[in-house]
Amino acid sequence: MIRKKWAGAAVPVAAALLLSACGGDADSPGGGLQGTDQAAQGSWSINEKPYAEVKEGGELKWPLDALPDNWNYNQLDGTLLDHDYILSAIIPKLHKADKAGKVVANPAYLESATLTSTEPQVVTYKLNPKAKWSDGTAFSWEDFDAQFKALNGSNPAYSVSGTTGYEDIEKVEKGAADNEVVVTFKKKFAEWTSLFTPLYPKALNSDPKEFNEGWKTEPKITAGPFKIGTIDQTAKLVTLVRDDSWWGDKAKLDKITYRVVERAALADSLASGAIDWYTIGSSVDNFQRAKSMQGVEVREAPGKxxxxxxxxxxxxxxxxxxxxxxxxxxxxxxxxxxxxxxxxxxxxxxxxxxxxxxxxxxxxxxxxxxxxxxxxxxxxxxxxxxxxxxxxxxxxxxxxxxxxxxxxxxxxxxxxxxxxxxxxxxxxxxxxxxxxxxxxxxxxxxxxxxxxxxxxxxxxxxxxxxxxxxxxxxxxxxxxxxxxxxxxxxxxxxxxxxxxxxxxxxxxxxxxxxxxxxxxxxxxxxxxxxxPGARAVRATVVNFGAFGVADPDYTKIGFAG
CATH class of the missing domain: 3.10.105.10 (Dipeptide-binding Protein; Domain 3)
Known part of the structure; x- marks a missing residue:
């Protein structure tokens, strides 16, 4: 299985649970995959289409190795790649990587994030005034302050997956306006754009018991283009549905269904229509099956x-x-x-x-x-x-x-x-x-x-x-x-x-x-x-596949019109 790395926490995955895909046959001898030292950086293979050309509606069926052990990604049990796949559609990520790997502010949540001083280091965030949590509460400097205090390592009652960066912050304050947050560091932290990604509401971070246990079975508050539809632990199934209160571009998909599928059953599940893609990763069998499957493409980009x-x-x-x-x-x-x-x-x-x-x-x-x-x-x-x-x-x-x-x-x-x-x-x-x-x-x-x-x-x-x-x-x-x-x-x-x-x-x-x-x-x-960064993807799926170093845009994922 795979864990994912983020600024206070990295993301692990069970070995061989990491799979990725590429577009069309690769250039390697015998139609194989590119080596990770050969793939062109800044590339992706996602069947890219403009937002306006993506079909309205539909369901994307997404395989997982396991459901989250904790829906709080910053808690020790929560930092898994499978969790991030779901989280990215429902919880704010203030910064994201573009196709070239450049880290940029996410305009859905931030108007700007600027290093306004280096002695001491100060970062000023201007929040999108439209941004609000699913309970109707507007984003606030208090969300930032609570997350900083939960993750800075000062209170061992918080079982955190990492303290990096947060431990270097001196204070978080309200800025000149309601949508402005000022973060002052006591010690320089170079990769500061990694902080508050993901961002959770104050209610989660204000109490150690709530932080550790309150979100074990479900996320209580969200803020993304999708929201939770159902969580079925028995069937090992999670559904996300479009959130009509989302203030950004409306998601093209009606629904994303995440289901646990054993690695050995991935190819059969794609062939039967139970899922719409799978990561090829290191599996020879899954690669060969994908190449021979009608209506399926192997999409390839640099693996990470x-x-x-x-x-x-x-x-x-x-x-x-x-x-x-x-x-x-x-x-x-x-x-x-x-x-x-x-x-x-x-x-x-x-x-x-x-x-x-x-x-x-x-x-x-x-x-x-x-x-x-x-x-x-x-x-x-x-x-x-x-x-x-x-x-x-x-x-x-x-x-x-x-x-x-x-x-x-x-x-x-x-x-x-x-x-x-x-x-x-x-x-x-x-x-x-x-x-x-x-x-x-x-x-x-x-x-x-x-x-x-x-x-x-x-x-x-x-x-x-x-x-x-x-x-x-x-x-x-x-x-x-x-x-x-x-x-x-x-x-x-x-x-x-x-x-x-x-x-x-x-x-x-x-x-x-x-x-x-x-x-x-x-x-x-x-x-x-x-x-290898290769995925087998149903050919009709657009704006999805092998993203390389980029973060997916969940509002654009869908099907060909």
Missing amino acids: SYNHVTFNGAPTSILADQKLRVAVMKAMDPNVYAKGILGPIVADPKALGNHFFLQGTANYVDNSAPVKADKEAAKADLDALGWKLDGEFRKKDGKQLDIRLVSTAGNPISEQIGKLTQAQLKEVGVNVIIDAQPPAAFFADFVNTGNFDMVGFGWSQTPWPISSSKGIYYLDEKNVNQNYGRIGSPEINKLLDEANGELDDAKRVELTNQADKLIWESGHHLPLYQV
């Missing part, structure tokens, strides 16, 4: 997700020793995963060598040298640590080197990753026990709680790659954030703090790559490969 294996460095884990984690990583060759899983559909797939910047972007550099794949070195390191081969597997002080890898059940790519991990580590005498869990319990009961030795899932990148990743690698004794493996160091923390406070772009990137090198040395997690 990657699959990886996170290690658990908590004192109770067998992998608490950094030297042991690195030794194990050396036995796991990311190129074996990339070629074994993507090889049949991508020409010369590459392993990913950076935790922050994706292949094909200007800032990407391979920093993975500290854990370079080398099985002989891994064996020597394990011997030196006292884990001696005793029969088929290694033992130390009478204890066998058993590592429990938690994955998602019913997910073919997770199964492949598990088998490849098991086979590679067996070669060096490490026994991997695969523990497959249902998608509905995977994050809430296992990932978020640290109930694993290793765990495989995906991260989905955001327009703010540095700040959105901070909570994954920052080690904070008071708040796990999204550092599920509890691994880090004061040196990494310092570099991440400096990077997030550096307003000079080049210096910020340099500091981030310095932190990345230390993260590789720490044995935090092992990126495997970037997932």
Whole structure:
């Protein structure tokens, strides 16, 4: 499954739960998909049509891996990519990325957002005066103030998925007019456009119990082109219907139906009409099925997700020793995963060598040298640590080197990753026990709680790659954030703090790559490969498909007229 990264929180996804699509046959040999280092940045494939040419009405049927564990995206259990798919249609996102990846203010909610001072840093927001919550309340500076206080880390009663950026704010105040918000920082925060995206109403953020539990079963207040129609936990189904009180462009669709569909059933569901698209991702079968399906297009753009294996460095884990984690990583060759899983559909797939910047972007550099794949070195390191081969597997002080890898059940790519991990580590005498869990319990009961030795899932990148990743690698004794493996160091923390406070772009990137090198040395997690950005989409669907680095416009999604 996949989690998504946002400025206080990144977004994870169960491994192999990340899928994306492209338009028409790709240029790769054999009609395969483009490699993530080959896809043209700033491109998308969405069957783009002007708003006026989109058919009025209709229902888009959208597959999910699981329903949200919490409808509060900023709560630890809520930060999932599937949740964001629904959230983006009903909850305000003040900033969004355009086709080229440029972050722009969302005019539906903001007239402007301006850096009005750098000493101290001050950002002034002018709200769209038409913007109001579904209970009729106008957007207010108090919504901003409540969210800042809930997410700044000062009150541990709030179970937050991240504090990045909010912890750097000194105060939030009403500006010169009712629709003006002034945010003053006590410490510089470069990627400030990531804040208050999504924005929740004051009522959610003003009380820890309401923040943690009040929205577990449903969102109580919304503000978007759609609103909740029904939530059926038994049928694993959510419907959104057009919100007639929306002040922006009227949504073209009457309805969006989100239903949970097992990965192995995606192609059959599209063929039968139960869904209108699916993410292809790493699946050879789903790619081949999409190419052969009548009335279906493969739409392709740069991918922004990657699959990886996170290690658990908590004192109770067998992998608490950094030297042991690195030794194990050396036995796991990311190129074996990339070629074994993507090889049949991508020409010369590459392993990913950076935790922050994706292949094909200007800032990407391979920093993975500290854990370079080398099985002989891994064996020597394990011997030196006292884990001696005793029969088929290694033992130390009478204890066998058993590592429990938690994955998602019913997910073919997770199964492949598990088998490849098991086979590679067996070669060096490490026994991997695969523990497959249902998608509905995977994050809430296992990932978020640290109930694993290793765990495989995906991260989905955001327009703010540095700040959105901070909570994954920052080690904070008071708040796990999204550092599920509890691994880090004061040196990494310092570099991440400096990077997030550096307003000079080049210096910020340099500091981030310095932190990345230390993260590789720490044995935090092992990126495997970037997932191709390809989706199989019904040909009649317009303004939807492979968005690349852009955010979808839910008012324009629909069907050909």
